[in-house]
Amino acid sequence: xxxxxxxxPGTLDLLILRTLELGPLHGVGIADRIExxxxxxxxIGPGSLFPALHRLTEKGWLDGEWTESETKRRVKVYTxxxxxxxxxxxxxxxxxxxxxxxxxxxxxEG
Amino acid sequence: MIxxxxxxxxxxxxxxxxxxxxxxxxxxxxxxxTKVDRYMERGVPEQEARRLARMKFxxxxxxxxxxxxxxxGAALASTMRTASYALRTMRKAPLFAxxxxxxxxxxxxxxxxxxxxxxxxxxxxxxxGDAARLMALHxxxxxxQCCNNFSWPLYSELREQAKSFSGxxxxxxxxxxxxxxxxxxxxxxxxxxxANFFDVARLPMTVGRGFTQDEEHLPAVVLGHRLWQRRxxxxxxxxxxxxxxxxxxxxxxxxxPSGFRGLDIILDAQFWVxxxxxxxxxxxxxxxxxxxxxxxxxxxxxxxxxxxxQAAAELEVLGQRFAKAFPETVAAASRDTGFLMETAGSLxxxxxxxxxxxxxxxxxxxxxxxxxxxxNVANLSLAQATGRRREMAVRLALGATRGHLLGQVLxxxxxxxxxxxxxxxxxxxWATNAPAAxxxxxxxxxxxxxxxxxxxxxxxxxxxxxAGILFGLAPAWSVARPVIVSALKGEDVLGRPDxxxxxxxxxxxxxxxxxPVLLSATGLFLRSLGNASRIxxxxxxxxxxxxxxxxxLHGYSPERSVQLLTTVRQRIATLPGVISAACTDAVxxxxxxxxxxxxxxxxxxxxxNTSVDLYMASSGYxxxxxxxxxxxxxxxxxxxxxxxxxxxxxxxxxRFFGNENPIGQRVRDGNRIYExxxxxxxxxxxxxxxxxxxxxxxxxxxxxxxxxxxxxxSLLVRFAGEPGALAKAVRAQIHALDPALAxxxxxxxxxxxxxxxxxxxxxxxxxxxxxxxxxSLAAVGLYGVISYWVSRRTREIGIRLAIGARIGEVQRLxxxxxxxxxxxxxxxxxxxxWGLAKLFxxxxxxxxxxxxxxxxLVPLFLGGVTFLACWIPSxxxxxxxxxxxxxxx
Numbered sequence: 001x002x003x004x005x006x007x008x009p010g011t012l013d014l015l016i017l018r019t020l021e022l023g024p025l026h027g028v029g030i031a032d033r034i035e036x037x038x039x040x041x042x043x044i045g046p047g048s049l050f051p052a053l054h055r056l057t058e059k060g061w062l063d064g065e066w067t068e069s070e071t072k073r074r075v076k077v078y079t080x081x082x083x084x085x086x087x088x089x090x091x092x093x094x095x096x097x098x099x100x101x102x103x104x105x106x107x108x109e110g
Numbered sequence: 111m112i113x114x115x116x117x118x119x120x121x122x123x124x125x126x127x128x129x130x131x132x133x134x135x136x137x138x139x140x141x142x143x144t145k146v147d148r149y150m151e152r153g154v155p156e157q158e159a160r161r162l163a164r165m166k167f168x169x170x171x172x173x174x175x176x177x178x179x180x181x182x183g184a185a186l187a188s189t190m191r192t193a194s195y196a197l198r199t200m201r202k203a204p205l206f207a208x209x210x211x212x213x214x215x216x217x218x219x220x221x222x223x224x225x226x227x228x229x230x231x232x233x234x235x236x237x238x239g240d241a242a243r244l245m246a247l248h249x250x251x252x253x254x255q256c257c258n259n260f261s262w263p264l265y266s267e268l269r270e271q272a273k274s275f276s277g278x279x280x281x282x283x284x285x286x287x288x289x290x291x292x293x294x295x296x297x298x299x300x301x302x303x304x305a306n307f308f309d310v311a312r313l314p315m316t317v318g319r320g321f322t323q324d325e326e327h328l329p330a331v332v333l334g335h336r337l338w339q340r341r342x343x344x345x346x347x348x349x350x351x352x353x354x355x356x357x358x359x360x361x362x363x364x365x366x367p368s369g370f371r372g373l374d375i376i377l378d379a380q381f382w383v384x385x386x387x388x389x390x391x392x393x394x395x396x397x398x399x400x401x402x403x404x405x406x407x408x409x410x411x412x413x414x415x416x417x418x419x420q421a422a423a424e425l426e427v428l429g430q431r432f433a434k435a436f437p438e439t440v441a442a443a444s445r446d447t448g449f450l451m452e453t454a455g456s457l458x459x460x461x462x463x464x465x466x467x468x469x470x471x472x473x474x475x476x477x478x479x480x481x482x483x484x485x486n487v488a489n490l491s492l493a494q495a496t497g498r499r500r501e502m503a504v505r506l507a508l509g510a511t512r513g514h515l516l517g518q519v520l521x522x523x524x525x526x527x528x529x530x531x532x533x534x535x536x537x538x539x540w541a542t543n544a545p546a547a548x549x550x551x552x553x554x555x556x557x558x559x560x561x562x563x564x565x566x567x568x569x570x571x572x573x574x575x576x577a578g579i580l581f582g583l584a585p586a587w588s589v590a591r592p593v594i595v596s597a598l599k600g601e602d603v604l605g606r607p608d609x610x611x612x613x614x615x616x617x618x619x620x621x622x623x624x625x626p627v628l629l630s631a632t633g634l635f636l637r638s639l640g641n642a643s644r645i646x647x648x649x650x651x652x653x654x655x656x657x658x659x660x661x662x663l664h665g666y667s668p669e670r671s672v673q674l675l676t677t678v679r680q681r682i683a684t685l686p687g688v689i690s691a692a693c694t695d696a697v698x699x700x701x702x703x704x705x706x707x708x709x710x711x712x713x714x715x716x717x718x719n720t721s722v723d724l725y726m727a728s729s730g731y732x733x734x735x736x737x738x739x740x741x742x743x744x745x746x747x748x749x750x751x752x753x754x755x756x757x758x759x760x761x762x763x764x765r766f767f768g769n770e771n772p773i774g775q776r777v778r779d780g781n782r783i784y785e786x787x788x789x790x791x792x793x794x795x796x797x798x799x800x801x802x803x804x805x806x807x808x809x810x811x812x813x814x815x816x817x818x819x820x821x822x823x824s825l826l827v828r829f830a831g832e833p834g835a836l837a838k839a840v841r842a843q844i845h846a847l848d849p850a851l852a853x854x855x856x857x858x859x860x861x862x863x864x865x866x867x868x869x870x871x872x873x874x875x876x877x878x879x880x881x882x883x884x885x886s887l888a889a890v891g892l893y894g895v896i897s898y899w900v901s902r903r904t905r906e907i908g909i910r911l912a913i914g915a916r917i918g919e920v921q922r923l924x925x926x927x928x929x930x931x932x933x934x935x936x937x938x939x940x941x942x943x944w945g946l947a948k949l950f951x952x953x954x955x956x957x958x959x960x961x962x963x964x965x966x967l968v969p970l971f972l973g974g975v976t977f978l979a980c981w982i983p984s985x986x987x988x989x990x991x992x993x994x995x996x997x998x999x
Binding site for chain 2: 048
């Protein structure tokens with residue numbers, strides 16, 4: 001099955017955590033939000049979204065709850081847990097480090 | 111917390127899998143529904159909206175599969191799914207499952223049984239604290255010649271000087287005594303030990319304690335667990351009580367833990383007394399501190415931090431130092447120049463290599479049986495697999511990977527094999543009880559019990575999984591690589607034109623090639639058993655009853671012992687049905703009793719072996735045993751004071767006198783001189799398999815005081831009629847004279863003889879079972895393959911018949927192909943059997959390893975069986991109707 005976008009491994013988790021930092025969302029909401037925020041750079045298909053959501057839930061960083069959506073459908077809404085927040089902080093730092101390091105490396109080459 | 115949280119999820123996944131699935135389904139459906147809703151908002155009709163959603167986001171099933179794979183415990187859950195699918199498959203083919211479980215069960219059962227025997231005698235340590243650091247020490251002579259006990263002075267020197275051991279104990283290992291307590295009077299065996307015995311062994315006592323240092327000279331006793339339960343009602347307050355051993359009071363200081371039967375591997379000791387009590391419990395102990403007499407077994411506990419190698423090095427140094435310091439008076443044989451050390455509870459070094467060889471042979475044979483069983487099952491499941499070719503091809507076409515299919519088939523085979531393993535363990539639970547029913551014909555107490563323990567269960571488990579993988583690999587391989595196109599059409603997946611049937615042929619060939627090895631071993635051991643039971647023992651065993659007493663253990667002096675035995679004998683002789691009665695100190699074929707070097711008075715000692723087996727006999731002994739007299743007379747009214755007389759066997763005459771008349775000649779062993787009064791025919795003395803030995807019978811009345819027997823005296827009664835009632839009557843006669851006398855070893859001579867056949871019978875039984883198992887499995891395998899052939903080739907046969915082949919020709923074709931396989935298999939098989947037969951030489955009675963009869967009959971028999979296995983299915987080929995066959999498929 002074709003993945004919609006090439007995404008760096010691990011980045012999807014960070015994106016999801018960051019998205020949920022702003023408030024609880026259901027699956028489609030998360031995918032839409034990421035698409036919006038990254039201006040369509042990342043299209044998250046269900047084949048990567050749901051495994052990631054389940055993985056994060058298993059780790060205890062997300063909490064899923066069934067509620068009714070605005071269109072009156074039963075959907076599972078995900079919330080960031082306290083340990084998820086801590087993880088997000090950690091991953092943000094990590095990402096900044098990587099980002100800085102990569103930039104330096106690329107600048108040198110250029 | 112997080113860990114708990116995760117465990118919880120894995121738990122949910124495994125045991126509430128359905129709920130987890132439903133939830134996942136709902137979530138994914140909701141996602142698609144939302145997307146569809148959006149399309150529909152834009153005016154797309156529902157049908158089209160769904161199609162678009164799927165095109166854009168893939169099939170929901172695939173999404174769900176991705177989620178499943180990403181979960182913790184996904185692998186476990188998928189294994190469980192595979193397993194439950196495997197169980198369903200098995201339920202669909204119950205016959206196949208049953209046959210597989212039975213076949214493998216028998217194979218695994220054979221192996222676990224043998225392994226429990228091996229682990230009992232090779233791997234087990236005595237149940238003491240820190241068994242791995244408890245070392246049995248032996249002395250070696252003349253440059254490492256193995257092995258002997260220690261003399262007391264040598265033990266004392268070693269104990270004093272060796273720094274590698276935290277403690278060294280010595281014990282005398284076979285000490286008979288009568289004991290009081292509840293129940294019939296009984297003779298039990300124990301050991302006399304140095305006071306530090308229980309400290310060195312680090313034994314956690316059940317009651318009380320071991321001996322203290324100042325008890326070495328006191329009459330104290332530690333009871334064995336079984337003895338304590340049997341005769342003293344497991345009295346928890348027994349410590350401090352007094353019990354009588356051979357008539358003398360001993361203070362109980364403790365009870366050994368259950369399962370402890372001494373530090374040897376097979377002796378079965380039931381009580382322990384401090385060493386100096388040996389003078390009371392044994393006759394003739396005046397030389398026990400002599401450097402020339404090797405009385406004691408020695409065991410030491412390695413000091414902490416000392417390795418076995420370091421201890422061995424120290425022992426070597428000590429051995430050299432001791433040898434230099436030995437006084438001149440020490441006999442050459444006792445100038446011990448070395449020590450041998452090994453873990454306590456190992457097999458006795460002298461018998462080890464033979465025992466190991468026997469165990470190795472048994473294990474190899476059992477493994478062969480299992481291999482044959484595996485090959486058989488593999489073949490069966492290959493046939494089974496072709497039946498499932500459609501299922502597999504469909505699953506492949508639907509996107510299962512070959513890995514999935516492989517895993518599926520292997521899971522099935524391992525599950526079946528585990529079921530077989532459970533059956534096998536049940537079989538060996540039953541089988542390990544059997545050796546307890548075997549009794550060795552020796553007068554000392556042996557513990558040969560075997561049980562299934564955790565090591566054995568582990569072995570069975572490993573074996574089951576191994577067997578499952580082994581027999582599953584072949585079908586798994588072929589199933590996972592079917593030719594999809596032909597499979598979906600219902601044609602043969604395995605029928606690759608270039609290598610038709612090669613896998614099955616290989617299996618059958620390997621199966622058949624293993625059976626000659628098994629069968630020739632079976633043949634050899636059955637021949638050996640036959641020979642052993644036909645061996646001329648030299649006396650008539652039918653109609654003789656035997657029963658033993660040891661008056662010495664009840665405080666009888668030698669004179670009173672003779673009196674007692676004579677009176678008992680006279681009284682028994684008057685019982686109805688009794689033909690004659692006699693006494694001896696040892697029944698023949700009891701593994702050896704006493705022997706001594708002899709020479710003829712007034713002549714130089716003859717060259718070669720002068721060792722002669724010694725038996726005491728009362729008058730009437732030869733008539734009762736049915737040993738014919740050749741010359742001279744029987745014992746009559748010898749007394750302790752008259753000059754010594756002896757009856758010898760033919761071989762004795764031959765060895766010491768050649769063709770001369772021995773009657774009236776005098777022979778001597780050390781300082782006792784005997785006048786020969788008679789000559790009798792040869793008998794087997796120690797074991798059935800031995801070459802004849804020279805034997806000297808001496809008068810019981812004359813030698814009982816000078817050379818008393820350690821293991822009591824046997825009454826022999828020749829009778830006509832029923833032995834059960836007579837045994838009771840004899841018992842009553844003995845107890846009428848002294849109700850306190852312990853009676854032991856009560857049996858008929860025929861029972862004794864069958865005990866003496868223990869080894870050939872055990873080997874014959876085991877190999878008989880294994881051989882037949884292997885053969886029938888191999889024959890069934892061949893039969894199955896040929897049958898399958900015939901059914902696969904019905905059309906070909908039909909064509910042959912249609913174009914004019916005769917039925918006989920077709921049948922011959924089938925048989926020829928089958929027999930080609932058999933011959934290809936039998937040639938290496940027989941060669942291997944021929945080579946391996948040599949290993950058994952030392953266990954065979956009067957049968958050469960390359961026994962002509964065995965090696966003629968086995969190939970013929972195998973040829974016959976394989977022929978039959980081909981012929982039966984070939985008849986079916988002959989019955990093929992060309993018309994039907996051509997329309998077939």
